[in-house]
Amino acid sequence: MSGPLKDVRIIEFGAIGPAPFACMMLADNGADVIRVARHVPAWRQGIMDASKDVLARSRRVVHLDLKTPDGVREARALARSADGIVEGYRPGVMEKLGLGPEVLLADNPRLVYGRMTGWGQEGPLAQRAGHDINYIALAGALHAFGREGGKPTPPANLVADFGGGGMLLAFGMVSAILHARTSGEGQVVDCAMVDGTALLMGMMWSLRSAGVWRDERGVNLLDTGAHFYETYETSDGKHVAIGAVEPEFYALLRERLGLVDDPDFDRQRDPKAWPGLKAKLAKIFKSRSRDEWCRIFDDSDACVTPVLSMSEAPNHPHARARGVFATIDGVIQPSPAPRYSRTVNDAPRMLRPQQDDRDVVIASLAPLHAESDGQLTNKG
Known part of the structure; x- marks a missing residue:
């Protein structure tokens, strides 16, 4: 893979x-990511065909049984060749396998050892099971997601798993690898989803400190409390999204909706006026179809856009012009991001059925391990 990380393994x-x-992001940006494949538990079989798994794209794969001495020796040989490793097990699992940080950093002092967990490597919940919904609940984020008067509504599993988890780990890995390359010293990256979720809420903590963010759901500037930051149903049962926060964009919204002379809309920043103004806007947007509203706002900075489904999003003209999505081996998926002017990322490649790159991996590692015990060998 080409990209800014092409000399990173x-x-x-x-x-x-x-x-x-996290590893998808690293691979998308050029890193040589070698996946040590594991046995898929029965409950997960059939849920995800590996050849359609977007998160597994652009990898090389080696099948190892980490519960055997040979598998552990071969995993150590792989780690000796690497800039970093990534594991997502509960604290202590890698140590029990004989692949903990003390072992692998002794083998390779420049290694960055990335650990992805929900609760972190220590603390009273470190060994507790959990999922995205649990981590965002404890971090104070889930309480903020939802409509006024309604119950907390999780935004799928985007916040802890991917924003506060995987993306933060990718950032941590690159940061620590940069440090290792200048200092010669590897380290452990303890990436906990509860930590990352709290970090993503940084702006809300600022607003709360300033007295302009309340603990109640759906009553604040950016959580659908305001009439100018909200979704509205259209006559065809679809929706538009409005984000006219700044006064100049709000003025354009009023202009396109014919509300310039309505004094009620002068009270943009008055929370007491928001419920009534939302009701007025709801009635207005219900009078036309989503596409009609798009034609009215398409050339405007009023910050009005259609709410597109996953089926619709790849076909939007802007997405098509930028190549936001790609179809690889019949699988529609997001393209690598961000974009670089010089170190351009390759197109992703999907895993092949029953993929095993042992021979290729051995050939690429042999020069690095000619004098290392436990070197990978081709055992057929």
């Missing part, structure tokens, strides 16, 4: 969710 110990997402 990462060993990924197979997991689900945020750890593969």
Whole structure:
């Protein structure tokens, strides 16, 4: 893979969710990510065909049984060749396998050892099971998601798993690898989804400190409390999204809606006026179809856009012009991001059915390990 990380090698110990997402980002940006595949538990078989798994794209794969001495020796050989490893197990699991940080950093002092967990490597909940909904609940984020008077509504599993988890781990890995390359010293990156979720709420903590963000759901500037930051149903049962926060954009919204002379809309920043203004806007937007509203606002900075489904999003003209989505081996998926002017990322490649790149990996590692015990060997 080409990209800014093309001289970086990462060993990924197979997991689900945020750890593969971090490794997808690293691979998208050029890193040579070698996945140590594991046995797929029966409950997960059939849920995801590996050849359709977007989070697994652009990897090389080696199948190892980490519960055997040979598998552990071969995993250590892989880690000796690497800039970093990524694992997503509960604290202590890698140590029990004989692949903990003390062992692998002794083998390779420049290694960056990335650990992806929900609760972190220590603390009273470190060994507790959990999922995205639990981590965002404890971090104070889930309480903020939802409509006024309604119950907390999780935004799928985007916040802890991918924003506060996988993306933060990818950032942590690159940061620590940069440090290792200048200092010669590797380290452990303890990436906890509860930490990352709290971090993503940084602006809300600022607003709360300033006295302009309340604990109640759906009553604030950016949580659908305001009439100018909200979604509205259209006559065809679809929706538009409005984000006319700044006064100049709000003025354009009023202009296109014919509300310039309505004094009620002069009270943009008055929370007491928001419920009534939302009711007025709801009635207005219900009078036309989503596409009609798009034609009215398409050339405007009023910050009005259609709410597109996953089926619709790849076909939007802007997405098509920028190549926001790609179809690889019949699988529609987001393209690598961000974009670089010089070190351009390659197109992703999907895993092949029953993929095993042992021979290729051995050939690429042999020069690095000619004098290393436990070197990978081709055992057929």
